[in-house]
Amino acid sequence: MATNKPACAWAPLVVVVAALCAATATATAATTISETWDVEYIMWAPDCQQRVMIGINGRFPGPNITARAGDVINVTVNNKMHTEGVVIHWHGIRQFGTPWADGTASISQCAINPGETFVYSFVADKPGTYFYHGHFGMQRAAGLYGSLIIEGSPEHPEPFRHQYDGGELPVLLxxxxxxxxxxxxxxxxxxxxxxxxxxxxxxxxxxxxxxxxxxxxxxxxxxxxxxxxxxxxxxxxxxxxxxxxxxxxxxxxxxxxxxxxxxxxxxxxxxxxxxxxxxxxxxxxxxxxxxxxxxxxxxxxxxxxxxxxxxxxxxxxxxxxxxxxxxxxxxxxxxxxxxxxxxxxxxxxxxxxxxxxxxxxxxxxxxxxxxxxxxxxxxxxxxxxxxxxxRIKARSDTNEPPPAAADRQIVLLNTQNLMNGHYKWSINNVSLSLPTTPYLGAFRHGLQHSAFDTSGEPPATFPEDYNVMVPPVNNATTVSSRVFMLKHGSVVDVVLQNANMLKEQVSETHPWHLHGHDFWVLGYGDGRYDPLKHEATLNTVDPPLRNTAVVFPHGWTVLRFIANNTGAWAFHCHIEPHLHMGMGVIFIEGEDKIRELDVPKEAVACGLVARTVAVPLTPATPKAPSPAP
Amino acid sequence: MATNKPACAWAPLVVVVAALCAATATATAATTISETWDVEYIMWAPDCQQRVMIGINGRFPGPNITARAGDVINVTVNNKMHTEGVVIHWHGIRQFGTPWADGTASISQCAINPGETFVYSFVADKPGTYFYHGHFGMQRAAGLYGSLIIEGSPEHPEPFRHQYDGGELPVLLxxxxxxxxxxxxxxxxxxxxxxxxxxxxxxxxxxxxxxxxxxxxxxxxxxxxxxxxxxxxxxxxxxxxxxxxxxxxxxxxxxxxxxxxxxxxxxxxxxxxxxxxxxxxxxxxxxxxxxxxxxxxxxxxxxxxxxxxxxxxxxxxxxxxxxxxxxxxxxxxxxxxxxxxxxxxxxxxxxxxxxxxxxxxxxxxxxxxxxxxxxxxxxxxxxxxxxxxxRIKARSDTNEPPPAAADRQIVLLNTQNLMNGHYKWSINNVSLSLPTTPYLGAFRHGLQHSAFDTSGEPPATFPEDYNVMVPPVNNATTVSSRVFMLKHGSVVDVVLQNANMLKEQVSETHPWHLHGHDFWVLGYGDGRYDPLKHEATLNTVDPPLRNTAVVFPHGWTVLRFIANNTGAWAFHCHIEPHLHMGMGVIFIEGEDKIRELDVPKEAVACGLVARTVAVPLTPATPKAPSPAP
Structure with missing residues (x-):
């Protein structure tokens, strides 16, 4: 399926190529994995019953991508659906230097409109088991996903690479x-x-x-x-x-x-x-x-x-x-x-x-x-x-422990709420609603004061007297597109705080996924997180690095990450209907550096960017339109 | 549902208002009918079985609109679907002076993206029985339609207005x-x-x-x-x-x-x-x-x-x-x-x-x-x-006969074809494929040489030796976005020529609908249209004006219209899957006048207009992106 080409030798997108060549300059023998995908409706019978699904190149699931660490992955996505936009998120790929390739509609890019093409070009930055999927509406649940395997390379070896003499089995997605x-x-x-x-x-x-x-x-x-x-x-x-x-x-x-x-x-x-x-x-x-x-x-x-x-x-x-x-x-x-x-x-x-x-x-x-x-x-x-x-800890012989302390702590209480009759998931009583202009485009083009809700950051904590063990009493939930602004290079701690749902004595496990980063999982616990009591129990010696971590029912989880990736990044519950109902937040990292990014025009030419920034080359002569005969 | 306001007294879209005020300046007592619609998925049981449909304001079908001739209709459409764009076509409304309000995706405007709003403002130009419907992909078939009734007014009386003492019954859509x-x-x-x-x-x-x-x-x-x-x-x-x-x-x-x-x-x-x-x-x-x-x-x-x-x-x-x-x-x-x-x-x-x-x-x-x-x-x-x-003829006491002769004749042979294994409907062996940049935007912004297939007009006739009574022998169908260019004010004759389908001895009835105009239906006949034989039989005395006319199996229909409406107009079979399979053509009227239209920016800010015309207000400083740590 994939064809290999020398790195940095292709040139459909000069801007992107330059960025990627810079980012991969240290990698030897890096190749380019090129794919062309038609995303389209297909009739398929995944469980022996035929339904319409979103397929890639006529198949479900999408093609497996296999690359080596350091390779450039270059996927041309043709949207062959008739009325739906589409984006593809490369789950686990951090997209350093290419935040517009993260594939999150309304966040990192405009949805690719029907009939349009978008080229995702990014570096496979480290070996591991990844996958890709739609990140617009609930398209992932419509079947838009596939495997993405990054193998080790001499520059990025895996310490267990000699321990499987039988080789690799097919991935189970x-x-x-x-x-x-x-x-x-x-x-x-x-x-x-x-x-x-x-x-x-x-x-x-x-x-x-x-x-x-x-x-x-x-x-x-x-x-x-x-x-x-x-x-x-x-x-x-x-x-x-x-x-x-x-x-x-x-x-x-x-x-x-x-x-x-x-x-x-x-x-x-x-x-x-x-x-x-x-x-x-x-x-x-x-x-x-x-x-x-x-x-x-x-x-x-x-x-x-x-x-x-x-x-x-x-x-x-x-x-x-x-x-x-x-x-x-x-x-x-x-x-x-x-x-x-x-x-x-x-x-x-x-x-x-x-x-x-x-x-x-x-x-x-x-x-x-x-x-x-x-x-x-x-x-x-x-x-x-x-x-x-x-039981999951960082591997002892390759462990790079986290910074000893954080510059900032953000506490995220997740609650189920009823707002004007609508069921929502909220974070500190704010339910995420994405704007029509992608954040990355808004910040790149100086529209961050008009393209979304700019009434400050969303709350980074919740009331002292909130009881996480009972249904929420205060249902003053609002829907908002507000963002957290993170200083480039700062160390951020996130406390995920679970709570009781609307129904008595029920709390669910939520897997939270962070785009653009891995985080260290410093610890878990039951009940409400109390820094005085729990901070000392956190593991800063060998916490595992992950991009997804669960918060258990009625419990808490503490994560730490370095905000070193300029861009607009989602952090959200990976349960599709929960995100649909607002269970996520947005981190903007390095606001000033976003202005300097060479964001490809086609990535953000929609919404206010298209309407406000666009200037007709040839303004209309101010004449009246043709009168009705 | 509708609220009445004085004409030309509202100002959300200054450009549009100015155009409409100019267009309606002669109408007295014209009012503005304002509607706000949320287009969204609904669960509905139209035939006692529940399915997902595209509804308006939570209902199916959409709201009835009733206005008087000369009124301004002002519909604010909020696209509340999550991944699908949407447009609304006002079927039968000619949109003089407001071609961007015709509601045809890829032709008169960009699809309204998820979360976006578009205001349709147009004049109800004459009394009659109309309706509206989605005109993007097959959204009409998903339930996106409703009735649009324009009542007579003193300036636009209906001659039969005193003949129904019982009043009007509810419209049957x-x-x-x-x-x-x-x-x-x-x-x-x-x-x-x-x-x-x-x-x-x-x-x-x-x-x-x-x-x-x-x-x-x-x-x-x-x-x-x-x-x-x-x-x-x-x-x-x-x-x-x-x-x-x-x-x-x-x-x-x-x-x-x-x-x-x-x-x-x-x-x-x-x-x-x-x-x-x-x-x-x-x-x-x-x-x-x-x-x-x-x-x-x-x-x-x-x-x-x-x-x-x-x-x-x-x-x-x-x-x-x-x-x-x-x-x-x-x-x-x-x-x-x-x-x-x-x-x-x-x-x-x-x-x-x-x-x-x-x-x-x-x-x-x-x-x-x-x-x-x-x-x-x-x-x-x-x-x-x-x-x-x-039997349908123009009413004798209000008949305005057509011009006696046409400036141009376009013959449209419709055939069913098999192209690379795909079933298509073609017009003179060209199957219509719409571009991603709407024609109106492309012509308005000088992109008509790059935004679609510009290899000349599609053919305006078909071979002399084509036998319309047998399956097509020449299957050299191409897919194209080419357009017919019509001179402003010219009189155009269209000969719709039906033919046999791929299956022997089968030909279907096709209802062809023209946007932006009514046409006179000059005549019908069986077999192949032969001007020498049939032109003399055409009715130029009291042909009916229509916006839709059928061509019968193995037959022909001759239409005449005046190309007096600056804009980009679809002419197509109104059978939804036939249009999906390419059964239509595009007329561009008054190319030079399109350049002078005050097309609202949000109507065409997509595709090449957004990518090519858009110029960032603040170009990026040419710096390398943040390197990967």
């Missing part, structure tokens, strides 16, 4: 899927009072875009009654077609576009005795997931493109926005094993997804169909989730 | 509805080869946005077997809820948002002995319809906002894009009567829609449920359709 389209999902979320409709639990969990709706590849006797209130049937064959043929599709002979192959199980082939690297990432709209491989343990070595001190697990929690690499030794009897992907954190109504770990040493066997897939941990065993998360 | 959403429809139409999926016949015909899926309000014995291959059941009650309650909705108590009331029958109340004006318009995506009122005749008096010589009919054909006023005398026994709306021109798979003409003199009666609704004419009786259409 996890997602969840609804039969109701995202336009209807949005209509339900936007509706007032009793017309509000929550998106509900997904119909199907997908592994690399494949699942099986309402049937299981495993034996029907697989006892899931404890978690799933459904009659489960075994899918008719091993290729993912469901028992009820009507649920599958009319056409049967259709190669890669065949619905049956579209929903077939993912199979990972291994050879006995070898050790493999398995990458796992989640771009779910809602679900927290757990991955468990029958009869095998995993050693966690990477999280969000950062090295972690290796530790062994029976199963692994993956929240939306997170990624991991694990080492997997094929040390069991040569046969086939189930990989289960089950829902955690919410009472599941969705069957676990299944993939197959297949020892190629063994003759093709149906033994696996007679064994029961492993059962992932109970959805409500939060303590188990905490235990897993708390 | 007809449409057709699919359960598959328009994104999936587009995906099917765009797919290649055997993946191509035609949209098929609609699930339901709607009257004022209301229908009943797979059940009939009338008696089940109503014999429709000849046309509809379905088991028909009577809907359970008179309020439009279907027998199968599951097909209706879960909620039952919900006022105007109640699904049951959303799909309830339309009832027209009359008093015995009175004569009424009934307006009928069609904004169907596909279907040609026929309206028949049980036991009553109709007198046709208006077509597309133009007076026609009155004639009496038993039923009336209405093609997509057309509108009529009929006079209806309540001269029958005082009871209730069925109004049937059936499909013509295509083998119907959709039940006729029913409304009720109710004599309020009679006590509430269920008699109507025991009578059989009238059966509309056979779908394939094309001769009957021709007979109806040929």
């Amino acid at each position: 996890l997602s969840d899927w609804w039969h109701q389209n995202v336009y209807a999902q949005a209509a339900g979320l936007d509706s007032k009072d009793r017309h509000f409709q929550w998106i509900g639990e997904p119909q199907t969990i997908l592994i690399n875009g494949r699942g099986q709706f309402e049937c299981t590849l495993g034996p029907a006797r697989w006892n899931l009654e404890k978690t799933i209130d459904k009659n489960i049937q075994t899918c008719v064959d091993n290729q993912g077609s469901c028992k009820d043929e009507e649920r599958c599709l009319r056409r049967s002979e259709c190669g890669p576009y065949c619905p049956k192959s579209q929903c077939a199980a993912v199979v990972l082939d291994v050879r006995q005795g070898k050790t493999y690297r398995l990458r796992i990432a989640s771009t779910t709209s809602l679900s927290a997931l757990n991955v468990k491989i029958q009869g095998h343990k995993m050693t966690v070595v990477e999280a969000d493109g950062n090295h972690v001190e290796p530790f062994v697990v029976d199963d692994i929690d993956v929240y939306s926005g997170e990624s991991y690499s694990v080492l997997l030794k094929a040390d069991q009897r040569a046969t086939a094993y189930w990989i289960s992907v089950g829902v955690r954190g919410r009472h599941p109504k969705t069957l676990p997804a299944l993939a197959i770990l297949n020892y190629t040493d063994a003759p093709p066997s149906s033994l696996r169909w007679r064994t029961e897939p492993p059962v992932t941990p109970a959805w409500d065993d939060i303590q188990r989730s905490k235990n897993f998360t708390y | 007809l449409s057709d509805w699919w359960h598959q959403n328009v994104y999936a429809q587009a995906a099917g139409l765009d797919s290649k080869d055997r993946h191509f999926q035609w949209i098929g016949e609609p699930q339901t015909i709607l009257i004022n946005g209301r229908g009943q899926f797979e059940c009939t309000l009338g008696p089940a014995r109503w014999n429709l077997e000849k046309t509809i291959d379905k088991n028909i059941q009577t809907c359970v009650d008179n309020q439009g809820s279907c027998k199968d309650e599951e097909r209706c909705l879960r909620r039952s108590e919900c006022g105007p948002y109640c699904p049951k009331s959303q799909c309830a029958a339309v009832v027209l109340d009359v008093r015995q002995g009175k004569t009424y004006r009934l307006r009928i318009a069609s904004t169907t995506s596909l279907s040609a319809l026929n309206v028949k009122i049980q036991g009553h005749k109709m007198t046709v008096v208006e077509a597309d906002g133009n007076h026609v010589e009155p004639f009496v009919v038993d039923d009336i054909d209405v093609y997509s894009g057309e509108s009529y006023s009929v006079l209806l005398k309540a001269d029958q026994r005082a009871t209730a009567y069925w109004i049937s709306v059936g499909v013509r021109g295509r083998h119907p798979k959709t039940l006729p829609a029913l409304a009720i003409l109710n004599y309020t003199d009679a006590p509430p009666s269920s008699l109507r449920w025991r009578t059989e609704p009238p059966v509309t004419p056979a779908w394939d009786d094309i001769q009957r359709s021709k007979n109806f259409t040929y």
